[in-house]
């Protein structure tokens with residue numbers, strides 16, 4: 001879903017921005033923008049000159065100094081206004097996402113489990129780590145993780161999606177967001193953020209100028225602008241002794257005034273880009289919100305413009321991720337009920353959606369309903385490393401998991417005595433060759449089942465048991481559980497679009513090769529990496545980055561978190577775990593793996609807008625140099641009159657017209673800074689040429705026309 005864009009000049013936002021632009025006159029805020037700080041100091045200086053002139057000791061007529069001063073202050077205010085308007089718009093977008101984040105009363109639990117006593121507590125007093133009970137009709141008081149229970153949740157306040165979603169403990173659907181509502185059942189939630197520090201709060205903080213850190217590109221550009229400012233400062237300052245010297249030597253004309261020098265300086269330094277730079281950055285964040293992406297780093301938005309490779313997790317990112325057991329496929333000589341019951345026993349304590357769905361399917365096959373109340377049962381939880389889970393019962397161990405993991409487990413049992421049974425796979429799994437298992441321990445029929453399920457794009461889980469007699473363990477494969485998952489709709493065309501944008505897509509999954517290949521083909525990704533551990537995912541990113549490429553990663557699971565933290569652009573699915581969201585630098589509220597298309601476009605658009613306005617601003621300043629120098633110094637050097645090609649009425653009106661043009665151009669360009677230049681998927685060289693032509697040439701021509709028009713208007717008004 002995409003949100004409705006605010007009108008560019010919403011009256012209420014304009015009014016707020018207007019007030020805000022005065023508040024931003026605080027020197028501590030001005031100091032953050034070196035170019036505009038020079039204008040600020042210049043305005044203070046000419047204000048003092050004007051007061052002096054009013055007292056009768058002016059270096060020039062008071063009206064002249066006054067008018068210049070007024071327009072210098074306007075220049076500062078216009079830049080403040082641009083920034084305030086961008087911030088106001090982004091804040092309004094973010095506020096619409098905060099949904100009903102008002103005073104929510106929370107049921108704070110005394111102990112972290114269902115049934116513990118609870119006390120009613122205001123939501124804002126909750127801290128990270130607090131545990132709350134949320135029941136039917138309650139609003140989530142904080143961002144957090146479901147640690148017990150399952151509920152259907154209305155997240156429309158955040159995502160705009162009206163269909164309720166299931167949130168449950170374990171697995172990759174455990175994250176909940178403050179402000180959403182539980183529609184049925186209950187969940188126990190551990191809060192993951194202190195008040196004011198949820199990811200939405202962080203984004204809003206980023207939008208507000210004070211907390212916004214400059215991105216590396218912005219810093220580089222600011223250094224360039226400061227250097228230019230220093231050059232022009234030097235030029236202007238040295239003009240004064242020259243002018244005095246010339247007047248003294250020729251005993252004619254008048255030296256240039258300080259007011260004119262300040263005006264000249266402001267016209268020459270890159271105020272246009274200096275004044276709009278921060279608005280461009282903030283507007284980029286606002287556009288992200290419009291695309292339903294919450295960005296917590298400006299640097300990431302910028303990097304998105306140059307992404308080369310997109311890595312995606314499979315389950316929950318490319319597929320819906322709700323892997324459900326759909327069939328039991330017994331091994332030869334094993335009864336359906338025997339397999340179903342073993343799978344059920346191995347899943348009783350498995351809190352993942354996969355595990356729970358196995359218990360449900362087993363019941364449908366008529367396995368006994370009562371849980372294994374065996375007090376001696378010790379459960380082995382699933383981990384992305386072992387790729388299996390199960391239970392150890394007296395005299396019997398059951399495991400279920402990926403085919404290679406179970407095969408290794410069986411092989412370990414058959415290993416010669418003295419070689420210990422390995423719970424964890426060896427460091428280098430390939431060195432350990434479990435391929436030579438006797439056919440009765442690893443039947444060909446099971447291999448066939450595994451392949452068939454995988455080819456259908458499903459995930460096969462092999463179920464096996466070891467019966468302990470004395471010191472010997474007899475492994476026996478019982479069969480296969482088919483887990484079905486569905487590829488999200490409409491993503492094939494979108495991956496093709498990413499390819500046209502020059503971005504390679506690679507799916508990385510913990511699943512087996514065949515399943516990965518089937519899903520990769522169905523989704524239309526360029527490449528895939530199967531049987532990946534969290535470390536493999538991380539390594540692949542590091543390797544790609546070492547090749548000098550910018551990597552984007554899209555993921556949803558806790559095991560994706562390290563990779564998300566390492567990627568340059570890390571988009572976590574909103575449907576994913578809290579750990580993934582914390583590790584990423586963007587959250588896609590639509591949980592759409594191809595959202596990167598929009599993210600990249602917004603990044604490119606931001607970089608292009610900044611480039612275009614920088615080109616325009618510098619071309620502008622160079623043109624102004626030639627437009628006003630003759631006018632400003634004609635009193636000192638009458639010969640310069642020949643250079644006055646623009647035939648401006650008088651030196652005073654030339655200076656005034658230049659200062660007014662310089663201030664107004666900021667206002668004129670605010671819409672461009674906020675909306676961004678249009679992005680077209682053309683080659684970088686073509687775009688650069690086109691923009692140089694448009695904004696470079698435009699920047700040179702505009703001041704000549706603008707200054708001339710303002711000069712004529714001032715003359716008509718009799719102001720010069």
Ligand SMILES: Nc1ncnc2c1ncn2[C@@H]1O[C@H](COP(=O)(O)OP(=O)(O)OP(=O)(O)O)[C@@H](O)[C@H]1O
Nearest residue numbers: 313314315352382384387388389401402509510511
């Ligand atoms: N509850 C479970 N019990 C036993 N084995 C499981 C369980 N869930 C998954 N597996 C097995 O472990 C493998 C890895 O699962 P996992 O969900 O960690 O993959 P992943 O790395 O997140 O990959 P992706 O999310 O991209 O598919 C699965 O392919 C499956 O064979």
Ligand SMILES: [K+]
Nearest residue numbers: 266267269271
């Ligand atoms: K300027």
Ligand SMILES: [Mg+2]
Nearest residue numbers: 313315316557
């Ligand atoms: Mg996953």
